Amino acid sequence: MAKVTMFTAARTLQGEEVRAQLTGEMAELYHDLDMGFQPVNFVAPWLPLPANRRRDVAQKRLRGLYLGIIEARRARELEKGKLGQAGDGEDEEPDMLWTLMRSVYKDGAPMEDGDTASLMVALLLGGQHSSSAAGTWMLLELTARVELQEELFEEQRRLGGEEGGGFRPLELADVDKMPLMMGAVKETLRVHSSINSIMRRVKNPIPVPGTGYVIPPGRTMLASTSVMHMSEEYYARPEVWDPKRWEGKVEEDREEDMVDYGYGTVNKGTRSPYLPFGAGRHRCIGESFAYLNLCTIMATLVREFRFLPTNEKWVVPPTDYSSMFAMATRPAIVKWERR
Numbered sequence: 001m002a003k004v005t006m007f008t009a010a011r012t013l014q015g016e017e018v019r020a021q022l023t024g025e026m027a028e029l030y031h032d033l034d035m036g037f038q039p040v041n042f043v044a045p046w047l048p049l050p051a052n053r054r055r056d057v058a059q060k061r062l063r064g065l066y067l068g069i070i071e072a073r074r075a076r077e078l079e080k081g082k083l084g085q086a087g088d089g090e091d092e093e094p095d096m097l098w099t100l101m102r103s104v105y106k107d108g109a110p111m112e113d114g115d116t117a118s119l120m121v122a123l124l125l126g127g128q129h130s131s132s133a134a135g136t137w138m139l140l141e142l143t144a145r146v147e148l149q150e151e152l153f154e155e156q157r158r159l160g161g162e163e164g165g166g167f168r169p170l171e172l173a174d175v176d177k178m179p180l181m182m183g184a185v186k187e188t189l190r191v192h193s194s195i196n197s198i199m200r201r202v203k204n205p206i207p208v209p210g211t212g213y214v215i216p217p218g219r220t221m222l223a224s225t226s227v228m229h230m231s232e233e234y235y236a237r238p239e240v241w242d243p244k245r246w247e248g249k250v251e252e253d254r255e256e257d258m259v260d261y262g263y264g265t266v267n268k269g270t271r272s273p274y275l276p277f278g279a280g281r282h283r284c285i286g287e288s289f290a291y292l293n294l295c296t297i298m299a300t301l302v303r304e305f306r307f308l309p310t311n312e313k314w315v316v317p318p319t320d321y322s323s324m325f326a327m328a329t330r331p332a333i334v335k336w337e338r339r
C-alpha cells in the first residue's frame with residue numbers, strides 16, 4: 001500500500017520525472033521518515049536513536065534524488081539556452097518542482113536548491129504516509145468483512161461495469177458516484193485517524209474557561225481528534241467500523257465557518273466532530289486529493305481482487321503507536337485472489 005500511494009501521489013502531484021525515479025526502495029525510505037515522527041522528537045529531534053539515524057539517512061537519499069532531477073532540468077535548460085530566462089521550463093509539463101525552482105524568497109533571492117529538494121520530500125511525505133496508513137487499514141477492515149467487498153464490487157459494476165464483465169476506466173466525477181466506497185474511506189479515517197494528535201505552540205496567554213488557570217505562551221498544547229471520533233456523544237457504537245453510518249449524511253458548509261487563509265476559501269472545520277484532516281489555519285491542504293486517491297485505489301483493488309484472512313484466527317492487527325502516525329502493526333498480511 002505504501003508503494004501504491006507513494007507512486008500515485010508522486011505521479012499526480014509531482015510529475016512524470018519524479019515518478020520515473022521512485023522505486024519500491026524509496027517507499028521503504030519514506031517509511032523510515034515516518035518512523036522518525038516519534039513523540040520524543042518534538043522535544044529532542046537530535047537524539048541518537050536508531051530510528052532517527054534511519055530517518056536522517058532516508059532524508060539525505062530522498063533529498064539527493066530531487067537535487068539530481070533539479071540538476072538535470074538545469075542542464076536541459078542550459079542546452080536550450082534558456083537557463084535563468086523568464087520562460088525556463090515552460091515547454092515542459094508543469095509541476096510542483098518547476099514552480100518551486102522558479103520561486104523567490106520574500107527578499108527576491110531565488111529559492112535555494114537544497115530548500116526546494118527538502119520541500120519536495122516533505123510534500124510527498126504529507127501526501128503519502130497518511131494515505132498509505134488509511135489504505136492499509138481499509139484493506140484490513142475489508143478483509144474482515146468479505147461480504148462488504150461484494151457490495152463494493154456491485155457498486156463498481158453499477159458505476160462502470162461493461163458487458164462481458166470488464167469495467168470502463170474511472171473518471172474524476174466517479175468519486176461522487178460511489179457512496180459506499182466514500183463511506184468506507186470516511187469510516188476508516190474516523191476509526192483509524194492516522195494523525196490523531198494535533199499540536200500547537202501557545203503564542204498568547206489562554207485562560208481556561210471556568211477555572212483560574214491560564215496557559216502561558218511557549219507551552220505546547222495537544223488535541224487528540226481520535227477522542228472525538230470515538231465518542232458516543234457523536235457516534236453510535238463508535239468502536240464499530242461501519243461504512244454505512246455515513247449513508248445519506250451530507251455536511252453543509254455554513255457561511256460563518258468559511259475562511260480564506262490565502263489559498264482559496266475552505267471550511268475551518270472547527271465545529272465538526274469529524275476531524276481526520278485537522279481544523280483551522282493548518283487544516284490539511286490535501287483533503288480532496290486524499291479522498292480522490294483513496295477512492296480510486298480502493299475501487300481499482302475491489303474491481304480486480306478479493307481479499308481474504310490468511311487463517312481462521314486472523315484479526316485486524318492492533319495499532320502501532322510508536323510513531324506519530326497510527327499505522328497497523330507489521331506484518332499486516334492478507335490473502336488475495338483475482339476475481
Ligand code: HEM
Nearest residue numbers: 126127130131134195198276277278282283284285286290
Ligand atoms: C488520508 C490522507 C490525509 C490525512 C488523514 C491528512 C491529515 C492531515 C492533518 C490532520 C493535518 C493537520 C495537522 C495539524 O493541524 O497540525 C494535515 C496537514 C497537512 N497535510 Fe494532510 N492529510 C492527508 C493527505 C494529505 C495529502 C494528500 C497532502 C498533499 C497533497 C497533504 C498535505 C498536508 C500539508 C502540506 C499539511 C500542512 C498544512 C499546514 O500546516 O498549513 N495531506 N494533514
